[in-house]
Amino acid sequence: MGVKIGEEVGYTIRFEDQTNPSVTVIKFLTDGVLIREMMDDPLLTKYSVIMVDEAHERSLSTDMLLGLLKKIQRRRPELRIIISSATIEAKSMSTFFQARKKDLRHAAEDSVPSHLPAVLSVEGKGYTVEIHYVEEPVPDYLQAAVGTVLSINDKEPAGDILVFLTGQDDIDAAVKLLREDTQDDRRRTSGLLVLPLYSGLSRVDQDLVFAPTPKGKRKVVISTNIAETSLTLEGVVYVVDSGFSKQRFYNPISDIESLVVTPISKASARQRAGRAGRIQPGKCFRLYTEEYFLKEMPTEGIPEMQRSNLVSCVIQLKALGIDNILGFDWLASPPPEAMVRALEVLYSLGILDEDAKLTSPIGYQVAEIPLDPMISKMILSACNFGCSEEIITIAAVLSVQSIWVSMWGAQKEFDEVKLRFAAAEGDHVTYLNVYKGFLNSGKSSQWCYKNYLNYQAMKKVVDVREQLSRLLRRLGLALKSCEKDTQILRKAIIAGFFANSCHLEEYSHNGLYKTVRSSEEVYIHPSSVLFRVNPKWVVYHSLVSTNKHYMRNVIAIDPSWLIEAAPHFYQVRTPNLAPC
DNA sequence: CTCTCCCT
Incomplete structure (x- = not known):
């Protein structure tokens, strides 16, 4: 548009406000920032048009924002709301924003949106991607992914490969297999440059995947979901889709969040395939059968709202x-x-x-x-x-x-x-x-x-x-500052986290703890400095549930501090503590 | 003996 960023067009994210209120007419911001803005300006009076992008991702804040916008629109019928979503499920979105009859009765004539929501469809700009399925279900998607990469390298013309697996473990294993193969059998894989990609990597390692592929080499990036939406790799022509990703699920009864390898949705599968068609027509190899895709794969994922701590x-x-x-x-x-x-x-x-x-x-x-x-x-x-x-x-x-x-x-x-x-x-x-x-x-x-x-x-x-x-x-x-008084420090932590207390099981030789509130069996995460130290009483910051329930970020405490901090939550019962 | 991924 030929304007300088921060003037007519600007953006706001957590630590950066590149806008000038008297000049800026178009502002890009994250949904979380917009919700924060509502705290000072509940009707968002600064804006006349609000466009919510990537609504299909159904993140916690997007869902909240859509509910809030619907509420605002009742008070501000002139506000225009545009929702862009990459799925075909536009109808449910449109129904959601359609004023209901009971709302109409209570509202004055002129406060009703003058038009029912319109559904527009915009053609994607990607190239076509040819989809391939496996004939039979694969017993092991990791092996299948490695095999598929090798066969693409054998049979297909030049172009980088992007493989979607579920997590660091999977990815490191696949990288290792492919690199070993390079040494065992020069002919098959000599041209492969195999790179892992997940958010835990250092910036330097992440940047490797963005470096241009050296001449005569074929880049293979083995990635988590991060390459599905957050990062875009240019030069990818082949996608290998395992059909799985890790998802968080929250159990409100036990108050535990778990990370579970879960089948992806059709929407995700399409998104993954689309990554092969950015620079030229591409191919996507799905490690599941066409029948599974058509008949069993869910159309949409479960919205974050329904699987999170709220x-x-x-x-x-x-x-x-x-x-x-x-x-x-x-x-x-x-x-x-x-x-x-x-x-x-x-x-x-x-x-x-x-x-x-x-x-x-x-x-x-x-x-x-x-x-x-x-x-x-x-x-x-x-x-x-x-x-x-x-x-x-x-x-x-x-x-x-x-x-x-x-x-x-x-x-x-x-x-x-x-x-x-x-x-x-x-x-x-x-x-x-x-x-x-x-x-x-x-x-x-x-x-x-x-x-x-x-x-x-x-x-x-x-x-x-x-x-x-x-x-x-x-x-x-x-x-x-409390200088070196770590006792007072720990008491402050307990004031927020008293509900997360655990005690070491007596005679436990493998570091088994039980949560005080619900007697869940938990362990200190191996990344903690208290791993294998196993103090008698601890308070944790969060639980992550994979093979076991792991406490991440742990401090040793004196149990009397719990009663001191939260007498309403704990009561003394000899010889131990129990929740009330 | 280990951590899908965004975001205020």
Whole structure:
């Protein structure tokens, strides 16, 4: 359009506002930012047209936003809403936004949208992709994927290959197999450049997949879902689709989130295939039968709303003045159990009162902080305990994926390096040591590299920490350091995470813990500094469920601190503690 | 003895 970014056309993301309110007429932003903007401007009066892109992804915030926009439109019939979605399911979207008869009765004539939602279809600009299926179901998609790559390399003309598997384990195994094959049988694979791709890789390793393919080589990228939508690889002509991805599921009864290898939807399968047609006509090899695709594969995935913990979602709606959360107009209703659980958790944290209204000041302050409510509660308590300087560092580290780079070779070295930072109290205090070291190094990327730290992640920690310190100042809360008093630090953590306490099973030789609240069997994650240390009592930040239930980010505590922090949640029962 | 992926 020939304009400078940040003037007529701008964008806003978490740490960057490239707009100029007096000049900008088109603004790109994430759905989460727009929901945040609603807290100051509930009817989004700044905007006359709102376009929601990628609505088919059905992320938590997209679903929330669509429900909120529908509500806004009743008050602002002149607001134009455009929803763009890559699936054929436009009808359900259109029905959702169609004013219902009972709404019409209560609304004045002129406040009804003057047109029913129109459905427009726009042709994709990709090249055609020829789809191939297997004749018979494959017993092992990893082996099948490796075999398919080799046969493409044998039979098909030049062009890079993108393989979709489910996770780091799968991917590292496939990379290894293909690289070994290169050595065993020069003729078949001599031209292959095999690269893994997943979000845990360091930036340097991720960048390798974007480098142009050397002459005479064929690039094979073995990837998670990250290459399905988040990253785009040019030069891909062949896609191999395993038909699976890892998905998160939340059980509101046990309050545990699990990562499960799940069959993908037809929508995902199409998206994956489309990745082969960006520069020329391509081919997609699906490692499942055509019959399976047509008859058994679900059309759409399950919206995130229906398989997530909803505490963040509930508090945001509360902050927007939506009192009847259960009666909110959802595009897809979340399970009532998950709603009830979220309300319970927020109540136990003192964020909602008996009438499920935000408490003052805690509830309102928590809603202002753009983090998980348990973390926000931890921060607010730290302000009272006088350790907010340290706690916001911890909060920032906990809000990035992982500050360590994933190491597939040098495990032993890695563990040794980690010991330099390890604190007996646990991971949270260890993170403080890492952060201190990073600052002392002058925020050096070299230093990160030497210490197996992810430099990008550390930079993000600094950004998040700065945002939090600005926010606390704005809320009129004190930034104070507790120096070396890690007891007070742990008490502040417990103020947010008292519900996540576990004790080591007596006579347990393999590190078996049970959660205090529901006696679930859990273990300390091998990435924790307390792995194999196994203190008697711990509090964890989150559970990840794969083969076992693993606690990630763990601190050792004294059980009396639990009763001190949450007498309403725990009551003393000799000789141990029990939930009430 | 291990971590799909976005996002405020």
